[in-house]
Structures are given as structure tokens and as C-alpha cells.
Amino acid sequence: xxxxxxxxxxxxxxxxxxxxxxxxxxxxxxxxxxTFSPAALVFVRTGTAALVLLPLAxxxxxxxxxxxxxxxxxxxxxxxxxxxxxxLSSAERRITSSxxxxxxxxxxxxxxxxxxxxxGHEPLGVRRLAGLLVGLAGVAALVxxxxxxxxxxxxxxxxxxxxxxxxxxxxxxRYLSDLPGLGVVAAxxxxxxxxxxxxxxxxxxxxxxxxxxxxxxxxxxxxxTAVAFLVFFALIGEVGPVRTTIxxxxxxxxxxxxxxxxxxxxxxLGIAVAFVLILAGSVLATGRSRGSATATGGASASGTAGxxxxxxxxxx
Numbered sequence: 001x002x003x004x005x006x007x008x009x010x011x012x013x014x015x016x017x018x019x020x021x022x023x024x025x026x027x028x029x030x031x032x033x034x035t036f037s038p039a040a041l042v043f044v045r046t047g048t049a050a051l052v053l054l055p056l057a058x059x060x061x062x063x064x065x066x067x068x069x070x071x072x073x074x075x076x077x078x079x080x081x082x083x084x085x086x087x088l089s090s091a092e093r094r095i096t097s098s099x100x101x102x103x104x105x106x107x108x109x110x111x112x113x114x115x116x117x118x119x120g121h122e123p124l125g126v127r128r129l130a131g132l133l134v135g136l137a138g139v140a141a142l143v144x145x146x147x148x149x150x151x152x153x154x155x156x157x158x159x160x161x162x163x164x165x166x167x168x169x170x171x172x173x174r175y176l177s178d179l180p181g182l183g184v185v186a187a188x189x190x191x192x193x194x195x196x197x198x199x200x201x202x203x204x205x206x207x208x209x210x211x212x213x214x215x216x217x218x219x220x221x222x223x224x225t226a227v228a229f230l231v232f233f234a235l236i237g238e239v240g241p242v243r244t245t246i247x248x249x250x251x252x253x254x255x256x257x258x259x260x261x262x263x264x265x266x267x268x269l270g271i272a273v274a275f276v277l278i279l280a281g282s283v284l285a286t287g288r289s290r291g292s293a294t295a296t297g298g299a300s301a302s303g304t305a306g307x308x309x310x311x312x313x314x315x316x
Contacts, residue, residue, distance in 0.1 A: 007239055014235040018247050021228045023101070023254025025316040027262060028224065029089055030097035031216040035209045038089035041217065043200025046081065047193035048221035053186040053229065062183030072175035077188040080168030082195060087157040088316060094154040096265040101255025102142055102275055103158045104165070104316060108248055108282040109135040111166035118170060128285050135281020142274035185229050224316075249279055251316075 007015070032041050057063050066073055092100050109132055143155060176184055193200075208214070236244050252275065259265040 011235070011238040014231055014238055015244075015247070017231055018228065018235055018244075019250040019254055021224050021231070022247060022316065023251040024258060025220055025224045026092070026097040026101045026104075026255040027258040028216040028220040029100075029316070030092045030259070030263060032213055032220065033089050033093050035205055035213045036089075036217065037200075037203040038086050038093075039196050039199040040201075040203040040205075041089050041220075042082075042085045043193055043196040044204075044217055045085070045221045045225055046189045046196070047200075048218075049225035049229075050186060050189040050193050052222065052226035053182065054190055056230075057180070057183045057186035060180070060182065062180035063187060065179055066183055066187050069176060069179065072171055073184065073187060074191065076168055076171040076176060076184070077191045079164045079171060081188050082192045084161040084164040085192070085316075086196075087161050091154040091157040091161070094151055095158075096259055097263060098256040098259030098265045098267070098271070099142070100154075100158060101252045101259070101316075102271065102278065103139070103155070104162065104255075105249070105252035105275065105278045105282065106135060106139050107162045107165045109139075109278075109285055110162045111169065112285040114163075114166050114170060131281045131284025133281070135278050135285055138274045138277025138279075138281055141270060141277060181233055182229070189225075249282060252279075255316075 029041070036044070054063075088100065088104075112128060112132060172184070209217070232244070256267065256271070256275070260267045
């Protein structure tokens with residue numbers, strides 16, 4: 001628990017684990033999409049994770065309360081999982097995993113913009129406006145350092161991913177916030193797996209993939225999806241929803257480090273500068289005024305319904 005504002009050792013352990021397991025998927029997706037189509041990868045990932053989380057949610061009685069709210073649940077699933085995970089996998093066929101992670105770091109900026117469009121009660125203010133401008137400058141610098149040809153398609157896909165990851169928390173907060181988080185996540189995984197089953201099964205590799213690819217998919221589905229959500233809920237209970245959002249600012253750095261270390265992806269001065277600008281802009285743009293009780297809609301809401309406040313965390 002948090003004692004006098006200090007985070008417990010257990011809280012730090014959970015936080016570190018979450019930063020790693022949600023910084024790792026970019027690398028794993030990059031390894032997997034060389035063999036799996038995006039639809040097949042999403043199907044295997046969500047289907048495997050659902051096999052783990054659905055029985056837990058059912059045993060805890062967390063599925064039945066979702067039935068009256070099936071429409072917003074479907075909308076949340078589309079915005080948060082079904083579309084972003086497909087397009088992220090597709091984008092990583094054209095760009096590096098580290099670049100994908102850095103671009104996703106801009107999701108809090110999109111969330112801040114959506115908050116204004118949705119009529120947020122807090123004024124934009126000089127600090128938040130400066131954060132938006134700085135963060136957008138970082139995105140522009142990142143896009144402008146390199147990329148041409150097919151990368152333009154990937155950038156468009158990542159842009160849609162960012163909007164989805166930012167829109168999900170708004171749907172969650174407005175329509176699903178009083179429902180059990182594990183039930184929401186389990187149901188969303190099942191819906192996504194069922195939706196992708198026809199195409200995903202048809203596009204599965206005709207031969208058993210290489211050991212590295214098989215391992216990447218298994219780790220992505222079990223550790224970075226099923227186990228990650230369980231740890232995430234534990235982290236919220238330990239340190240609260242507001243502190244949990246800090247994961248958003250650490251995941252991209254982990255993604256870059258892993259991509260450079262294990263895939264030999266480039267790390268240039270332009271990437272470093274762009275990352276600093278995006279990170280600084282996100283922190284400024286999503287800052288809350290004193291007395292604000294809820295987390296701003298920043299990124300991927302990883303099933304935090306039922307918490308004191310909806311959490312927005314960029315979960316790939």
C-alpha cells in the first residue's frame with residue numbers, strides 16, 4: 001500500500017513488471033509479423049489470453065453484469081483492442097518496433113485533445129497548451145527524420161491506433177466505469193478473438209513457425225496480455241489509478257531499448273530528441289490541476305473499470 005505518499009516495495013515491483021511487460025510487445029510483434037499476418041496474430045493473442053482470463057472472470061461472477069451494457073462494451077472493444085492491435089501489427093511490418101513504441105508515446109497527447117473536444121471541465125491553460133505543442137513537435141521531428149515510401153501507410157495506421165487508445169478510456173469512463181475490470185477485459189478479448197477467428201484461422205501459417213516466432217507469440221499472449229492485466233489490476237490496488245498512469249511514459253523507453261538491443265534497430269540523435277519532446281509534452285499536456293480526482297484520458301485504458309477512477313495507460 002501507499003504509506004504517507006510513499007510507494008511500498010510491492011508497489012515498485014509491480015510497477016517495474018508492468019513497465020517491462022508492456023514495453024516488450026513491440027519487440028514480440030515485430031518478431032511475429034514476419035510469419036503471422038496481423039489478423040492471425042491478433043486472433044492467437046486474444047484467443048489465448050481469453051482462455052486464461054475468461055474462466056477467472058466467470059468464477060468471480062464478473063461477466064453477467066456486462067450483459068446490459070453490451071453496446072458500449074463492443075464499442076470499447078473496437079476502439080481499444082480490435083482495431084489498434086490489428087493496425088499496430090500491420091504497421092510493424094513496415095517500421096521498426098522502437099519507432100512504433102515512440103509514436104505510441106504520443107497517445108496521451110491525443111487523449112488530451114479528445115478531452116477538450118469532449119468538453120472537459122478543466123481549462124486548457126498555458127501548461128497544457130505548451131505540452132500539446134511540444135509533444136506534437138516531437139512527433140513531427142520523429143516522422144521527419146527518416147521515413148518515406150511504405151512508411152507513410154504505417155504512420156497512418158499508428159495514428160488510428162493512437163486515436164483508438166485515447167478513445168477507449170472515454171468509453172470506459174462514461175459507460176463501463178462501474179463494472180468489474182477483469183470482466184470487461186475478458187469479454188473484450190473474447191469478442192476480438194471471435195471477430196477475427198474466420199480470417200485469423202484462414203491466415204495461420206501453413207507450417208509450424210520457427211521457435212523464436214512461436215516463443216514470441218506465446219509470450220505476447222500469456223505474459224504481455226493475460227498476466228499483464230492481472231498485474232495491472234494489482235498495481236492499481238497497490239498504488240492507485242493516478243500513479244499507475246506513469247507506465248505510459250516508461251513503456252516507450254523500454255520498447256526502444258529492446259528494439260536496439262535485440263533487433264539491432266537504429267538509435268539516432270533525432271530519435272532521442274523526438275522522444276524527449278514527446279515525453280515532456282505528454283507529461284505537461286496530461287497534468288491535472290490540484291484536487292482533480294480522475295486520471296485524464298491519456299492512452300490505452302487497460303480494463304480499469306471498477307477502480308476509483310478510469311486509468312489511461314498505453315498498452316500495446
